[in-house]
Amino acid sequence: MSNWLKLVVVGLVAAMLSFEASAQQKIGLGTVPTAEEIARWDIDVRPDGYGLPPGSGNAYDGEEIFIDKCSACHGEFGEGAGRWPVLVGGHDTLASEDPVKTIGSYWPYTSTIYDYIYRAMPFGEAQTLTPDETYAIVAYLLYSNDIIDDDSMEINADNLAKIEMPNKDGFIPDDREVVSGERCMRDCKDSVTVASRARILDVTPDQ
Amino acid sequence: MDRRNFLKSGLIGAGAGTLAAGTALANNTIPKEVPEWSQILGAGVDVEPYGLPSPHEAHVRRRNVEWLTASPESSINFTPLQDLSGIITPNGLHFERHHGGVAEVDPNEHRLLIHGLVDKPLVFTLEDIKRFLPVSRFYFVECAANGGMEWRGAQLNGCQFTHGMISCCQYTGVMLSTLLNEVGIKPKGKWILAEGADSAGMNRTIPMEKALDDCMIVYAQNGEALRPAQGYPMRLLVPGFEGNMSVKWIRRLEIGDMPWFAREETSKYTDLLEDGKARMFTWVQDANSIITTPSPEKVMKHKGYNVITGLAWSGRGAIKGVDISLDGGRNWEPAQLEDPVLPKCLTRFYYPWDWQGDGKLIQSRAYDDSGYVQPTFAKQREERGLNSIYHNNSIHTWEVKPNGEVENVQLA
Numbered sequence: 198m199s200n201w202l203k204l205v206v207v208g209l210v211a212a213m214l215s216f217e218a219s220a221q222q223k224i225g226l227g228t229v230p231t232a233e234e235i236a237r238w239d240i241d242v243r244p245d246g247y248g249l250p251p252g253s254g255n256a257y258d259g260e261e262i263f264i265d266k267c268s269a270c271h272g273e274f275g276e277g278a279g280r281w282p283v284l285v286g287g288h289d290t291l292a293s294e295d296p297v298k299t300i301g302s303y304w305p306y307t308s309t310i311y312d313y314i315y316r317a318m319p320f321g322e323a324q325t326l327t328p329d330e331t332y333a334i335v336a337y338l339l340y341s342n343d344i345i346d347d348d349s350m351e352i353n354a355d356n357l358a359k360i361e362m363p364n365k366d367g368f369i370p371d372d373r374e375v376v377s378g379e380r381c382m383r384d385c386k387d388s389v390t391v392a393s394r395a396r397i398l399d400v401t402p403d404q
Numbered sequence: 405m406d407r408r409n410f411l412k413s414g415l416i417g418a419g420a421g422t423l424a425a426g427t428a429l430a431n432n433t434i435p436k437e438v439p440e441w442s443q444i445l446g447a448g449v450d451v452e453p454y455g456l457p458s459p460h461e462a463h464v465r466r467r468n469v470e471w472l473t474a475s476p477e478s479s480i481n482f483t484p485l486q487d488l489s490g491i492i493t494p495n496g497l498h499f500e501r502h503h504g505g506v507a508e509v510d511p512n513e514h515r516l517l518i519h520g521l522v523d524k525p526l527v528f529t530l531e532d533i534k535r536f537l538p539v540s541r542f543y544f545v546e547c548a549a550n551g552g553m554e555w556r557g558a559q560l561n562g563c564q565f566t567h568g569m570i571s572c573c574q575y576t577g578v579m580l581s582t583l584l585n586e587v588g589i590k591p592k593g594k595w596i597l598a599e600g601a602d603s604a605g606m607n608r609t610i611p612m613e614k615a616l617d618d619c620m621i622v623y624a625q626n627g628e629a630l631r632p633a634q635g636y637p638m639r640l641l642v643p644g645f646e647g648n649m650s651v652k653w654i655r656r657l658e659i660g661d662m663p664w665f666a667r668e669e670t671s672k673y674t675d676l677l678e679d680g681k682a683r684m685f686t687w688v689q690d691a692n693s694i695i696t697t698p699s700p701e702k703v704m705k706h707k708g709y710n711v712i713t714g715l716a717w718s719g720r721g722a723i724k725g726v727d728i729s730l731d732g733g734r735n736w737e738p739a740q741l742e743d744p745v746l747p748k749c750l751t752r753f754y755y756p757w758d759w760q761g762d763g764k765l766i767q768s769r770a771y772d773d774s775g776y777v778q779p780t781f782a783k784q785r786e787e788r789g790l791n792s793i794y795h796n797n798s799i800h801t802w803e804v805k806p807n808g809e810v811e812n813v814q815l816a
Binding site: 221223224225226227228229230234235238239240241242243244245247279280281282291292294296298300303304305306308309312313316317320321323324367368369370371372373374375376377379380381382383384385386389390391392393394395396398400401402404 | 467468469471473474477478518519527528559561585588597599604605655658662664665670674678679680683684686727732735765769771776777787790791813816
């Protein structure tokens with residue numbers, strides 16, 4: 198390489214490096230929010246209890262709120278009305294042919310009950326419950342699922358995360374096969390048999 | 405579609421049993437009369453300020469399966485893959501999946517807040533987001549439950565219903581890494597909670613590695629603003645991962661040191677296995693493919709030269725090839741891929757064949773540049789059982805019958 202060319206190459210590399218450095222520089226758009234603004238939106242709750250607001254409630258009070266605000270869809274005991282989701286029961290069904298996945302049988306953490314109910318329920322009236330009401334409903338659903346046995350137990354930010362769920366060890370990380378590799382092209386199987394047909398079932402909507 | 409509707413739709417008339425070689429069922433002579441549209445003036449400009457498809461294309465629409473869900477506000481509909489060409493989904497046909505209905509967001513009042521384990525929390529308006537260097541990329545978005553109704557056997561007789569929970573668009577926005585650079589991530593910040601502004605407050609945890617790799621905050625879809633049903637005015641886009649993570653109407657990103665285990669990553673979007681354990685954080689959409697013509701909706705009308713066509717995709721990367729079988733998976737031959745072949749994007753394939761009016765079991769099998777080959781249903785079931793609901797990417801079978809009809813079937 199001529200010295201001249203070397204210089205050009207070195208110059209190019211330097212230019213690329215400086216471009217990369219500038220990509221890491223901040224552009225400076227956006228506004229810094231106040232702590233109060235962040236708190237207004239910061240509604241999430243984590244399994245370690247991080248995010249749980251002050252307040253408390255028990256299952257006894259929770260039952261009344263649940264019947265008032267939730268039972269139209271989920272049934273008085275969380276058994277589900279019509280086709281709306283079932284919130285209780287289903288223990289020991291996960292390995293069966295007809296698994297019933299509920300808060301009691303499937304959910305690994307109590308925090309998710311609080312997080313979800315406050316952000317999304319009642320369906321169509323999201324973020325209208327108070328923290329006390331939410332704690333009380335969570336207590337009621339834990340009680341109905343036999344996870345706590347005292348309907349006067351006050352559930353709050355200190356004890357909710359410590360309550361263990363029956364299926365807490367029921368989950369494994371994604372270990373789906375990453376490489377399957379086999380791409381057979383000729384005589385890949387001995388026989389071909391049709392096992393099921395969509396038309397026989399006849400559940401396809403009219404078009 | 406049942407037999408009655410099949411006939412009503414006029415795809416195949418009474419003569420279905422006797423398809424003529426190389427001729428269409430419709431009359432193919434040049435009409436004697438000069439048609440009206442060749443004589444009179446048509447509509448002027450601006451009659452339709454936002455153009456719509458021809459009324460003759462009214463059958464090309466999203467459809468849902470009412471018995472699947474309890475309410476249309478927390479439900480899904482399907483893209484008519486069988487009616488599309490190329491790889492792009494028109495915006496009005498992008499499948500919809502909402503958990504609390506379509507949020508009607510005022511773009512002037514919408515904000516994106518980034519906070520948590522950051523050096524400096526920031527709030528962005530839509531205008532702020534649009535001032536960053538735009539990036540435009542082609543990606544598919546696929547619901548994790550695509551094909552989920554087929555785990556226990558062939559169920560829905562239509563390509564739209566078996567595979568239509570996927571769409572593919574060119575998205576424009578800003579790289580999420582650019583925004584994260586603005587706030588400055590603290591070393592302990594390994595996870596991001598993404599939250600929507602809809603009445604479901606949709607929330608999912610995104611791993612930081614992915615966020616810095618190719619995630620985007622997008623505001624445009626195929627050249628125009630996102631449609632309300634796809635998250636107007638802005639959504640998170642998590643390429644190649646299950647669609648639920650591409651949180652629509654995105655309003656907040658919180659950086660944390662552990663996952664949140666939100667309802668949509670515990671109660672839902674986890675894959676129950678036969679032994680009662682469930683896989684969680686099954687984010688990637690594995691390689692998959694579907695023949696869109698022929699299909700139950702696109703029956704065989706001609707003997708002789710025909711082109712099998714369909715779509716293939718992989719959340720792990722680019723499609724490397726698609727093989728076609730006409731005999732239920734005994735023998736395979738490669739299909740042609742059409743450019744562009746992009747990572748985490750739909751890829752169009754073609755396979756010309758000579759159909760002699762005999763019964764066939766046709767299949768497509770995709771493989772991607774990671775070495776992953778789409779598995780058979782038998783293999784999937786052996787490994788996962790029947791209760792997974794999500795992430796069914798098994799090889800799909802259509803039975804072409806001698807009269808040209810096509811049925812969704814599954815092989816033993």
